[in-house]
Amino acid sequence: MASEPLLLxxxxxxxxxxxxxxxxxxxxxxxxxxxxxxxxxxxxTEVKNAGLRGRGGAGFPTGVKWGxxxxxxxxxxxxxxxxxxxxxxxxxxxxxxxxxxxxxLEGIIASCFAIxxxxxxxxxxxxxxxxxxxxxxxxxxxYEKGLLGKxxxxxxxxxxxxxxxxxxxxxxxxxxxxxxxLEGKRGLPRxxxxxxxxxxxxxxxxxxxxxxxxxxxxxIAERGAEWYASLGxxxxxxxxxxxxxxxxxxxxxxxxxxxxxxxxxxxNERAGGMLHADRPLKAVVPGGSSMKILPASxxxxxMDFDSLMEAGSMLGSxxxxxxxxxxxxxxxxxxxxxxxxxESCGQCTPCRExxxxxxxxxxxxxxxxxxxxxVDLLSDVARKVEGxxxxxxxxxIAWPVQSYAAVFRDEYxxxxxxxxxxxxxxxxx
Amino acid sequence: MSAVREETDRKIDELLGTFxxxxxxxxxxxxxxxxxxxFISPDxxxxxxxxxxxxxxxxxxVVSFYTMFYTRPVGxxxxxxxxxxxxxxRGCRSVLAHLEQRLGVGAGETTPDGKFxxxxxxxLGACDKAPLIQINGEEYELLDPKKVDEVxxxxx
Ligand SMILES: Cc1cc2nc3c(=O)[nH]c(=O)nc-3n(C[C@H](O)[C@H](O)[C@H](O)COP(=O)(O)O)c2cc1C
Ligand code: SF4
Ligand code: FES
Numbered sequence: 327m328a329s330e331p332l333l334l335x336x337x338x339x340x341x342x343x344x345x346x347x348x349x350x351x352x353x354x355x356x357x358x359x360x361x362x363x364x365x366x367x368x369x370x371t372e373v374k375n376a377g378l379r380g381r382g383g384a385g386f387p388t389g390v391k392w393g394x395x396x397x398x399x400x401x402x403x404x405x406x407x408x409x410x411x412x413x414x415x416x417x418x419x420x421x422x423x424x425x426x427x428x429x430x431l432e433g434i435i436a437s438c439f440a441i442x443x444x445x446x447x448x449x450x451x452x453x454x455x456x457x458x459x460x461x462x463x464x465x466x467x468x469y470e471k472g473l474l475g476k477x478x479x480x481x482x483x484x485x486x487x488x489x490x491x492x493x494x495x496x497x498x499x500x501x502x503x504x505x506x507x508l509e510g511k512r513g514l515p516r517x518x519x520x521x522x523x524x525x526x527x528x529x530x531x532x533x534x535x536x537x538x539x540x541x542x543x544x545x546i547a548e549r550g551a552e553w554y555a556s557l558g559x560x561x562x563x564x565x566x567x568x569x570x571x572x573x574x575x576x577x578x579x580x581x582x583x584x585x586x587x588x589x590x591x592x593x594n595e596r597a598g599g600m601l602h603a604d605r606p607l608k609a610v611v612p613g614g615s616s617m618k619i620l621p622a623s624x625x626x627x628x629m630d631f632d633s634l635m636e637a638g639s640m641l642g643s644x645x646x647x648x649x650x651x652x653x654x655x656x657x658x659x660x661x662x663x664x665x666x667x668x669e670s671c672g673q674c675t676p677c678r679e680x681x682x683x684x685x686x687x688x689x690x691x692x693x694x695x696x697x698x699x700x701v702d703l704l705s706d707v708a709r710k711v712e713g714x715x716x717x718x719x720x721x722x723i724a725w726p727v728q729s730y731a732a733v734f735r736d737e738y739x740x741x742x743x744x745x746x747x748x749x750x751x752x753x754x755x
Numbered sequence: 756m757s758a759v760r761e762e763t764d765r766k767i768d769e770l771l772g773t774f775x776x777x778x779x780x781x782x783x784x785x786x787x788x789x790x791x792x793x794f795i796s797p798d799x800x801x802x803x804x805x806x807x808x809x810x811x812x813x814x815x816x817v818v819s820f821y822t823m824f825y826t827r828p829v830g831x832x833x834x835x836x837x838x839x840x841x842x843x844x845r846g847c848r849s850v851l852a853h854l855e856q857r858l859g860v861g862a863g864e865t866t867p868d869g870k871f872x873x874x875x876x877x878x879l880g881a882c883d884k885a886p887l888i889q890i891n892g893e894e895y896e897l898l899d900p901k902k903v904d905e906v907x908x909x910x911x
Binding site for chain 2: 402411412413414415416417419420445451452453454455456488490491492493494495496507508509510511512513528570571572573574578579580615645647649653657658661662665668669671752753754755
């Protein structure tokens with residue numbers, strides 16, 4: 327399945343981030359085709375027919391989401407681009423923003439045309455200093471070339487794109503927290519319903535889409551739904567995907583493949599195999615830190631939404647963290663628990679208190695002072711958080727806890743018996 | 756007397772007209788103030804609250820929510836090292852230990868001469884470049900203690 331790169335087509339060529347370089351390789355032809363040949367609704371249908379599912383984590387069909395917008399147009403509509411990329415293990419949107427910003431921008435313009443929106447916000451995490459500079463320049467270039475602003479390419483369609491920098495808060499990647507932040511407030515997730523498609527930014531109908539999702543819209547604009555829907559594992563897992571491989575592999579990096587590439591091919595062929603010849607694979611987190619861990623014995627799996635769901639995890643953000651036999655699973659989870667405790671927005675008691683409790687229990691186990699009952703206590707606390715919170719952050723901490731403690735239960739119990747770590751690899755905490 | 760330089764004040768006025776609602780100007784305004792002053796003082800909070808017609812308490816709440824806003828001065832070179840799992844798997848602990856030893860301060864502290872601040876931060880979205888640090892927003896990747904020394908030597 328080593329097909330031509332689509333999302334990363336321009337990456338690696340000189341000045342790939344400039345509009346001149348992008349235009350040279352046929353850039354913005356897809357958008358021009360859409361503006362010429364489609365009514366907005368017809369292009370929205372095209373995206374639906376392509377089967378594109380959101381690349382931000384949940385895998386929700388993009389065309390279907392757009393369809394939730396109200397029919398009447400008495401209020402302005404907004405598109406908010408989610409460029410907050412903060413899920414540990416994820417670094418694909420950053421690559422698109424820094425190396426191929428016009429592919430993303432073209433998708434933003436085509437999407438706004440489809441949903442009849444005239445102001446788009448690009449919410450980029452504050453730590454992406456370079457990405458902000460590059461994307462800002464890309465937007466300026468698009469205005470200069472008449473691809474943004476009034477009457478784009480004489481189509482009668484107007485669009486402004488406004489950049490907005492986040493200021494350091496993982497939770498602002500959650501779509502309603504992002505809206506709060508964009509309104510100049512603390513990033514506290516909102517209760518749903520109402521859903522943003524009806525009541526979003528400034529109380530107006532709003533669509534939130536991930537950077538990579540919008541880059542895929544460009545491909546559909548260029549070559550159409552039928553072609554797009556033939557890629558990957560149709561009918562429900564279509565299109566190309568960026569996979570972020572990190573941890574104990576020889577060549578960590580972003581790899582493009584059609585949805586459904588085997589996980590082991592990704593690790594062994596794309597990422598160069600395991601880092602140390604004498605330390606075999608122990609486990610993989612396939613979709614960013616919030617997803618359930620797969621032990622090596624379950625890693626013969628295809629990397630698409632439905633296959634990973636069947637395997638007991640999720641594709642999530644496609645952050646593939648690879649761990650070898652030297653990895654202590656108590657320390658790995660403690661490292662993540664500290665992340666979640668730090669990033670909880672604090673609105674819901676189970677999440678705020680639960681994350682703190684998890685850290686304490688894991689610290690006890692890690693230092694060799696834990697009791698057998700602590701292992702069950704971990705799952706207990708996770709159960710009390712899951713499903714009892716305003717936003718899915720509750721699941722984002724419950725799932726790793728439940729899966730690490732269940733899959734590696736024996737290793738956790740060994741920590742109690744031996745009063746310390748039986749693995750002995752380099753410290754993770 | 757304005758709490759900020761005239762140029763910053765003018766830029767903030769511009770921001771007020773950039774967004775459909777002026778409340779959205781708060782985060783970018785705070786970034787501008789921090790760029791000028793290095794951190795956000797109670798005076799600055801009061802000033803920006805006046806600009807946006809919100810209460811200083813509201814501004815303080817926003818400032819405290821986001822980790823990139825500082826309420827105290829930070830060192831001239833602000834070193835941020837990622838501590839999260841993907842970096843930990845690639846040995847960020849030893850890089851952090853080396854930084855602490857070389858600078859003589861722990862994570863979350865500033866050297867007495869005000870030259871360096873050291874901070875452990877969460878995933879920077881560049882896990883393939885682990886271990887990595889940012890110094891005043893500039894990135895240094897695939898580090899080991901020796902490379903850290905080379906980077907810091909150039910700063911001193
Ligand atoms: C805690 C949390 C963090 C999230 N972080 C991100 C993020 O950094 N980037 C992103 O695109 N989506 C993130 N999401 C998912 C968004 O809420 C939203 O589903 C997504 O941006 C929708 O875009 P898509 O339909 O194009 O995938 C996060 C969700 C949660 C619950
Ligand atoms: S689940 Fe956690 S992060 Fe989400 S709203 Fe509640 S406290 Fe905030
Ligand atoms: S875990 Fe360090 S950059 Fe992602």
